[in-house]
Amino acid sequence: MTGLSFDVSHLLAGGLVLISFMLLYQTRLYSLIHVYAAQAFVLSLSVAWQAYVQAAPHLYVTASIALLFKTVIIPIALHRMIAKLGIERDVENVVGIGPTMLGGLALVALSVVVMLRIANDADALAREDLAFALSVVLLGMLMMVVRRNAVSMVVGFMSLENGLILAAAGAKGMPLVVEVSVGFSVLIALTVIGVFLFGIRDSFATVDATALDRFQGDRR
Amino acid sequence: MTLGAFDGLSAILVIPAVSALFLAIVPDYRIASLLNALASLFTFAAACTLLGAGRPTGPYFHVDDLNVVFIVLNTFVAFTTSVFSASYVPHEVETGKLTRYNLRFYHPMYQILAFAMNVALSANNIGLMWVAIELATLTTVAMVGIYRTPEAIEAAWKYFMLGSVGIALALFGTILVYMAARPAVGEGLDGMTWTILIARSPEFDPALLNLAFVFLMLGYGTKVGLAPLHAWLPDAHAEGPTPISAVLSGLLLNVALYAVLRFKLILDANARAISPGPLMATLGLVSLIFAAFMLYRRRDIKRLFAFSSIEHMGLIVFAFGMGGPLANFAGLLHMTMHSLTKSGIFFVVGHIAQAKGTQRISEIRGLTVSHPWLGWALVIGVFAIAGMPPLGVFMSEFLVVSSTFARSPVLAVLVVFGLLVAFGALLLRLQGMAFGAPSEGGGPSRASVLPVGAHFGLVLLAGLYPPPPLVLWFQHVAAMLK
Numbered sequence: 268m269t270g271l272s273f274d275v276s277h278l279l280a281g282g283l284v285l286i287s288f289m290l291l292y293q294t295r296l297y298s299l300i301h302v303y304a305a306q307a308f309v310l311s312l313s314v315a316w317q318a319y320v321q322a323a324p325h326l327y328v329t330a331s332i333a334l335l336f337k338t339v340i341i342p343i344a345l346h347r348m349i350a351k352l353g354i355e356r357d358v359e360n361v362v363g364i365g366p367t368m369l370g371g372l373a374l375v376a377l378s379v380v381v382m383l384r385i386a387n388d389a390d391a392l393a394r395e396d397l398a399f400a401l402s403v404v405l406l407g408m409l410m411m412v413v414r415r416n417a418v419s420m421v422v423g424f425m426s427l428e429n430g431l432i433l434a435a436a437g438a439k440g441m442p443l444v445v446e447v448s449v450g451f452s453v454l455i456a457l458t459v460i461g462v463f464l465f466g467i468r469d470s471f472a473t474v475d476a477t478a479l480d481r482f483q484g485d486r487r
Numbered sequence: 488m489t490l491g492a493f494d495g496l497s498a499i500l501v502i503p504a505v506s507a508l509f510l511a512i513v514p515d516y517r518i519a520s521l522l523n524a525l526a527s528l529f530t531f532a533a534a535c536t537l538l539g540a541g542r543p544t545g546p547y548f549h550v551d552d553l554n555v556v557f558i559v560l561n562t563f564v565a566f567t568t569s570v571f572s573a574s575y576v577p578h579e580v581e582t583g584k585l586t587r588y589n590l591r592f593y594h595p596m597y598q599i600l601a602f603a604m605n606v607a608l609s610a611n612n613i614g615l616m617w618v619a620i621e622l623a624t625l626t627t628v629a630m631v632g633i634y635r636t637p638e639a640i641e642a643a644w645k646y647f648m649l650g651s652v653g654i655a656l657a658l659f660g661t662i663l664v665y666m667a668a669r670p671a672v673g674e675g676l677d678g679m680t681w682t683i684l685i686a687r688s689p690e691f692d693p694a695l696l697n698l699a700f701v702f703l704m705l706g707y708g709t710k711v712g713l714a715p716l717h718a719w720l721p722d723a724h725a726e727g728p729t730p731i732s733a734v735l736s737g738l739l740l741n742v743a744l745y746a747v748l749r750f751k752l753i754l755d756a757n758a759r760a761i762s763p764g765p766l767m768a769t770l771g772l773v774s775l776i777f778a779a780f781m782l783y784r785r786r787d788i789k790r791l792f793a794f795s796s797i798e799h800m801g802l803i804v805f806a807f808g809m810g811g812p813l814a815n816f817a818g819l820l821h822m823t824m825h826s827l828t829k830s831g832i833f834f835v836v837g838h839i840a841q842a843k844g845t846q847r848i849s850e851i852r853g854l855t856v857s858h859p860w861l862g863w864a865l866v867i868g869v870f871a872i873a874g875m876p877p878l879g880v881f882m883s884e885f886l887v888v889s890s891t892f893a894r895s896p897v898l899a900v901l902v903v904f905g906l907l908v909a910f911g912a913l914l915l916r917l918q919g920m921a922f923g924a925p926s927e928g929g930g931p932s933r934a935s936v937l938p939v940g941a942h943f944g945l946v947l948l949a950g951l952y953p954p955p956p957l958v959l960w961f962q963h964v965a966a967m968l969k
Contacts (some may be wrong), residue, residue: 427655
């Protein structure tokens with residue numbers, strides 16, 4: 268692999284991690300969704316670059332799913348849903364932004380340490396891609412933990428899934444990547460539809476997931 | 488012979504898939520529930536043909552002596568549960584909890600779930616297995632939320648979120664396994680084919696495999712319901728329709744466990760990788776003891792037995808984690824006994840909740856007086872699951888404890904402690920529910936005797952006189968598991 272293609276993949280994968288951090292400190296739902304769309308866009312570039320570098324045309328399918336579905340359709344759907352359900356636009360964090368960012372830094376450090384040590388047999392690109400992908404996955408999980416609001420939990424899950432697609436695209440020649448990305452898109456679509464159809468708004472008055480907890484366990 | 492086996496394999500996949508499509512267009516729910524049971528019966532019969540015939544294998548599907556056990560058990564419980572479901576569903580329609588429209592969704596989903604579980608169990612490709620487990624999770628999420636009450640939606644949401652995270656972690660682990668295999672096996676499909684992975688495992692990078700197993704254990708462990716990732720399980724059991732509680736406890740947890748076992752074998756085959764046993768044994772033991780204490784605080788009858796499922800899955804994972812022929816044998820036996828007993832209990836509990844109109848333990852009293860049949864069935868079920876002597880669970884628990892005692896007495900003491908704590912909690916709750924003056928309210932029940940009788944009968948048989956061919960078979964599989 269030549270220096271340039273190596274650098275470009277690094278740039279794009281690093282961009283994904285950076286945007287994951289941006290997701291952590293958004294305090295408004297709309298801007299959260301915009302940042303997510305940006306992440307999906309960078310993901311589609313990254314996957315397309317992998318398709319080009321690995322000469323694996325099937326990855327272009329995954330890239331175009333990321334571009335069409337995650338960058339355009341899902342953000343628009345979420346926008347309309349927020350407007351229709353009249354969801355509170357400000358996002359509450361369970362943990363303050365400062366500690367969250369520090370936690371995020373620790374997670375990225377952890378994944379870099381773990382992956383770079385472990386995968387010395389794998390080629391450098393795959394190894395570093397995996398480190399970035401694991402960071403995105405862990406940051407997505409962190410976001411799901413620190414947010415109360417159901418829509419931002421969904422966004423956290425979707426960004427986590429971006430990390431998985433990055434890992435799958437980076438694993439050279441891995442079969443079923445396209446199938447998995449299609450499967451995940453279905454999953455995400457169902458989540459979004461689920462929030463809407465299950466009428467979480469109707470039943471809980473807010474899409475605040477802490478409201479769900481009023482019926483926790485046996486407290487009846 | 489080989490052709491016959493292939494037919495059996497395709498039958499257990501095709502029958503549920505086709506009946507799902509067909510059930511979606513059957514308008515009458517009574518006919519649909521009968522057809523559902525019939526389709527499940529055929530699937531079970533097809534699974535039985537796999538027992539005798541040769542073992543089909545291919546790049547996508549693979550049947551060996553290990554997963555035949557899971558497939559036959561799974562299709563059997565899926566069949567009995569569909570019979571129970573046929574007697575459960577009309578009451579839900581009459582009380583207005585479910586509409587006919589709901590049921591046109593419910594029956595196809597049941598078959599899709601059966602299809603997904605059969606694919607997961609017979610898959611040779613670890614990616615395909617992952618997809619199938621995802622599909623099974625999604626269908627159960629939809630069914631848990633089917634009552635549309637705030638509680639049911641919350642349970643479905645929680646299950647969905649935790650299940651998705653678990654599934655995401657499992658996928659990351661799967662990718663790591665592929666990365667570990669690639670230098671040795673080469674690119675493409677081979678790197679995800681289980682039979683090739685297990686054969687070439689000694690050449691894989693051990694560090695990557697270790698990391699992969701951690702992700703797989705946490706990911707699929709969420710679906711097994713291991714503490715501390717169990718939070719979805721009690722809610723999903725309590726708020727969904729009872730047939731789904733039975734399927735979750737009796738089947739879906741086993742499917743996830745099966746996935747863990749498959750990856751454990753890959754690690755076991757690589758001498759340089761960590762031994763996965765201690766990790767599994769620790770998680771299992773923690774779940775066992777945690778769930779045993781949680782049993783005391785339950786006020787909802789389905790939650791009570793959901794926590795009991797966590798406890799037993801903990802014990803099973805512990806047994807497989809300990810490894811060795813005897814502990815593996817005990818783990819397999821306990822898994823079978825737990826599936827049969829727990830789904831049997833949920834059948835009884837479903838009828839009790841319908842007859843009494845409540846799931847609250849405090850409002851269910853004196854069942855042996857008001858509903859003798861249900862009351863005594865509950866007594867037998869709880870005795871069985873608590874591990875009382877003549878029944879099969881006693882046998883398997885005894886084997887787990889004795890095999891552990893020979894190798895690590897301290898752990899054995901902890902296991903016995905957990906089991907006794909759980910025993911106390913279950914008997915305490917049973918006392919109030921089964922005996923004493925009956926509580927007010929509640930109508931007659933139209934319980935289906937057949938599924939309950941079949942399950943408890945088998946558990947009793949296994950406790951009194953386990954059939955020698957079965958014992959031989961399990962010993963053989965236990966040796967395979969190392």
